[in-house]
Amino acid sequence: MKLYLLIPFLPLAAFVINILFGRTLIRDKAHWVSCPTIIGSLVVSVITLIDVINGKIINEDLYTWVVSEKFIVSIGFLIDQLTAVMLIVVTGVGSLIFIYSIGYMHGDKGYYRYFAYLSLFVFFMLMLVMGNNFLVLYLGWEGVGLCSYFLIGFWFEKKSASDAGKKAFITCRFGDFGFALGVILIFLTFGTLHYVPVFDEVKGVAGQTINILGWEVDLITLIALLLFAGAVGKSAQIPLHVWLPDAMEGPTPVSALIHAATMVTAGVFMVARCNPIFNLSEVAMLTVAVIGAVTSLFAATIAIFQNDIKRIIAYSTISHLGMMFAACGVGAYAAGIFHLYTHGFFKALLFLAAGSVIHAAHHNDIQRMGGLKKYQPITYITMLIAALSAGGIPGLAGFFSKDEIIWSTFASGSPVGTLVWILMIAIAFFTPFYSFRMIFLTFHGKFRGTHEEEHHLHESPPVMTIPLMLLAAGALGAGWVGIPTILGGGAHIAHFLEPVLGHPELHGTHAQEFGVMGLSTTIALSGIVIAAILYLIKTYLPLRLAQGFSGIYRVVFNKYYVDELYNLTIVKPGLWIADSFIERFTDAKIIEGIVNGVPRSIGRFAGILRKVQTGITQHYAIIMAAGVFILIVLILW
Numbered sequence: 183m184k185l186y187l188l189i190p191f192l193p194l195a196a197f198v199i200n201i202l203f204g205r206t207l208i209r210d211k212a213h214w215v216s217c218p219t220i221i222g223s224l225v226v227s228v229i230t231l232i233d234v235i236n237g238k239i240i241n242e243d244l245y246t247w248v249v250s251e252k253f254i255v256s257i258g259f260l261i262d263q264l265t266a267v268m269l270i271v272v273t274g275v276g277s278l279i280f281i282y283s284i285g286y287m288h289g290d291k292g293y294y295r296y297f298a299y300l301s302l303f304v305f306f307m308l309m310l311v312m313g314n315n316f317l318v319l320y321l322g323w324e325g326v327g328l329c330s331y332f333l334i335g336f337w338f339e340k341k342s343a344s345d346a347g348k349k350a351f352i353t354c355r356f357g358d359f360g361f362a363l364g365v366i367l368i369f370l371t372f373g374t375l376h377y378v379p380v381f382d383e384v385k386g387v388a389g390q391t392i393n394i395l396g397w398e399v400d401l402i403t404l405i406a407l408l409l410f411a412g413a414v415g416k417s418a419q420i421p422l423h424v425w426l427p428d429a430m431e432g433p434t435p436v437s438a439l440i441h442a443a444t445m446v447t448a449g450v451f452m453v454a455r456c457n458p459i460f461n462l463s464e465v466a467m468l469t470v471a472v473i474g475a476v477t478s479l480f481a482a483t484i485a486i487f488q489n490d491i492k493r494i495i496a497y498s499t500i501s502h503l504g505m506m507f508a509a510c511g512v513g514a515y516a517a518g519i520f521h522l523y524t525h526g527f528f529k530a531l532l533f534l535a536a537g538s539v540i541h542a543a544h545h546n547d548i549q550r551m552g553g554l555k556k557y558q559p560i561t562y563i564t565m566l567i568a569a570l571s572a573g574g575i576p577g578l579a580g581f582f583s584k585d586e587i588i589w590s591t592f593a594s595g596s597p598v599g600t601l602v603w604i605l606m607i608a609i610a611f612f613t614p615f616y617s618f619r620m621i622f623l624t625f626h627g628k629f630r631g632t633h634e635e636e637h638h639l640h641e642s643p644p645v646m647t648i649p650l651m652l653l654a655a656g657a658l659g660a661g662w663v664g665i666p667t668i669l670g671g672g673a674h675i676a677h678f679l680e681p682v683l684g685h686p687e688l689h690g691t692h693a694q695e696f697g698v699m700g701l702s703t704t705i706a707l708s709g710i711v712i713a714a715i716l717y718l719i720k721t722y723l724p725l726r727l728a729q730g731f732s733g734i735y736r737v738v739f740n741k742y743y744v745d746e747l748y749n750l751t752i753v754k755p756g757l758w759i760a761d762s763f764i765e766r767f768t769d770a771k772i773i774e775g776i777v778n779g780v781p782r783s784i785g786r787f788a789g790i791l792r793k794v795q796t797g798i799t800q801h802y803a804i805i806m807a808a809g810v811f812i813l814i815v816l817i818l819w
Contacts (some may be wrong), residue, residue, distance in 0.1 A: 190308035196301035204294025224273035260314035285645035303329035357415020364408030406466035411450030434537030442530035471511020478504025482612035514590030515683035521583035527656030535565035563628035573614030577659030593690035614709035
């Protein structure tokens with residue numbers, strides 16, 4: 183039996199059962215369908231990982247999906263080192279999010295629907311990472327986008343939630359359009375969409391150009407940039423990052439699933455999977471590195487001034503995704519995937535801990551919290567571990583992967599790498615700063631809410647805290663598989679991924695690596711210290727600084743006015759066109775003119791024709807005689 187087939191199809195079965203029978207038979211027991219199936223997928227994923235470690239690579243077609251002349255595509259699966267790592271992230275982190283959801287979503291009237299969508303989300307993500315061709319990748323790609331729309335707008339009766347779901351779906355359309363063009367261009371170039379033949383033949387088309395409106399464009403660069411356009415949308419990079427912070431309108435476990443295990447990691451995975459294509463284009467690599475690094479710093483600065491606990495973590499996600507792309511852009515794909523792997527644990531933990539806080543406080547505003555550590559000690563400790571890991575503090579998972587990215591950019595030996603490294607060093611300060619600002623304002627000091635709110639503060643039930651503790655273990659130790667050789671480790675994950683992702687050419691000594699590591703660690707610790715000074719000791723300073731630098735504060739607090747810019751340049755003109763041209767002219771004049779005009783014309787013609795039928799015999803006789811006369815004239819003529 184092909185055991186690996188159970189990995190995606192168990193969640194699919196859970197979706198089918200819950201969506202068909204959830205309303206009538208299952209109702210509040212939907213988790214008994216979804217949770218065992220994803221845990222089953224996790225078990226099979228671990229077995230598959232062991233097989234891959236032992237040298238077993240799977241690349242086979244299940245059945246032929248599309249046949250149209252030369253266009254032949256199968257539903258097929260490729261399970262190699264890269265896929266194996268992604269399977270552990272998706273099913274491992276996903277399993278804990280599913281279990282946590284039992285407590286968080288208890289009593290919700292859409293309980294069965296929630297678990298059905300969650301299972302479908304995981305199915306599409308698994309298809310995305312397991313597919314052996316670009317069309318299966320595209321199936322999963324669009325599938326996770328659809329499920330994000332379902333889940334972000336899950337509480338659709340709330341306008342802000344339904345608007346956020348639409349914003350996510352529509353924003354990603356821009357990137358997905360480019361991604362679809364890239365897939366089409368791959369088929370037109372190589373005659374196939376299967377990874378192996380495309381990657382084997384890609385060097386043969388290096389240097390070829392394609393004429394676009396009189397411009398000669400490098401073919402490989404065009405393909406890479408079109409594919410990356412999809413990644414920019416799915417992984418929320420500038421300029422298509424605007425949907426991810428608004429995605430916080432969905433249930434908190436959904437935020438954790440989107441940010442840690444599914445959807446947003448798809449772009450990083452796709453770029454890493456397509457590394458043979460990207461490696462042949464300096465322009466594409468430069469674009470990936472710069473957009474990733476700039477997005478990372480951009481989002482980190484915004485996170486500093488946010489007060490919604492989930493939005494802070496959302497901007498943190500955008501920042502960390504930017505770091506992953508920056509690593510890929512300098513050729514350190516394994517470092518990017520390593521950070522994706524560790525990020526899955528500490529980011530899911532941050533979101534679920536935030537959900538535990540919200541579950542107790544019943545709101546998201548950290549300015550109305552404070553002193554929660556005595557009411558929620560488990561939540562506090564686990565969130566503290568997540569913040570330390572995210573901040574890159576030595577010994578925790580995030581340190582090893584983040585340090586690998588910083589070192590890779592420094593040692594890349596290129597001007598772009600040096601620029602990216604400088605930005606990464608700045609981010610090494612901002613990440614622990616905004617993380618511990620959130621920790622200090624939420625859990626330390628005095629409670630700043632109402633007496634009634636304080637009366638209801640409590641620790642979350644075990645079904646929520648146990649997943650927090652398990653994720654905390656991951657945030658602590660998941661990075662130990664990538665301890666660098668200078669610290670006595672074997673960098674096992676880098677060597678494990680090398681057959682798929684290659685090994686970047688690094689230029690640097692062990693002394694330099696120690697120096698870079700020491701610098702980034704010192705800067706990270708200084709971020710925590712400064713956050714402690716501002717939010718624990720001299721708590722009056724943040725307000726004074728905001729007033730003293732009011733212009734800068736206003737711009738960053740309002741997220742650099744990007745949403746307002748899009749509203750002014752895209753949304754309002756689009757609505758004007760829809761209202762003034764499409765509705766009033768195209769719809770009212772052309773479409774309604776055809777729909778109503780044709781039957782109206784027929785009615786008028788029938789009205790004229792009706793007058794001929796007078797019912798008077800003499801009239802009919804005259805018409806017959808005239809007809810006979812005309813026929814005779816025509817014949818004689």
